[in-house]
Amino acid sequence: MDEALARAWIAAVAESVRAEADRLTDLDAAIGDGDHGVNLRRGFDAAVAALDSFEAGGAGDVLGKTGTTLLSKVGGASGPLYGTLFRALGKTLRQEGSFAEGLQAGLDGVQQLGKAVVGDKTLVDALAPAVSAYASAAGDGEAAAARAAADAAAEGARATVPLQARKGRASYLGERSIGHPDPGATSTALLLAALADVTGR
Ligand code: ADP
Ligand code: MG
Ligand code: MG
Secondary structure, eight states, rough: OOOEEEEEEHHHHHHHHHHHHHHHHHHHHHHHOHHHHHHHHHHHHHHHHHHHHHHOOSHHHHHHHHHHHHHHOOOOTHHHHHHHHHHHHHHHHHOOOHHHHHHHHHHHHHHHHHHOOSSSSTTTTHHHHHHHHHHHHHGHHHHHHHHHHHHHOOOOOOTTTTTOSSSSSSGGGGGGTTTTHHHHHHHHHHHOOOOOOOOHH
């Protein structure tokens, strides 16, 4: 990934989050506190604004700056988690690691911070299969890998519907969290769909 693609990705995420903010917030109203769309819209709009005046030395800087901005501008669970994801991804790219390695480092960071495993009905349910799918398809090129990751994330998000939440606010609902998609898994699917869109252009 080069700097232009990283910038295009974050711009596309911001656009997608803006378009889907109400839906994300409705999902979070059902099993959380109804702020997920607002949180992410604020965070990614702030990231786009910060990047506008940021002189980056490559894609790693762009993604690291995105992560730092999300950490400072988004409260709640998702800010630190997505902030950690982008910071780890940026750090890996700055150290000449591959994008697949960066995604894995991001997932590791998210899991260290939030202690969620697949099946806990969190964004990890979309991110973990996406990271695996990207790595498996990496040999087919960036666009194919991004598409595979986006498909896996969407499937992972759908698969959260029948689960009972074991982490985050939704876990306070116990069995009443069953039957709803997890908001964070849904936004992770948007993030990877945006990656597939800009990579496939
Ligand atoms: P908050 O719950 O603090 O209001 P958001 O609504 O922005 O924050 O984000 C909620 C999402 O964060 C959940 O749908 C879930 O995907 C994710 N999440 C919450 N806790 C964790 C965790 N411990 N590990 C991974 N993801 C989590
Ligand atoms: Mg919330
Ligand atoms: Mg909140």
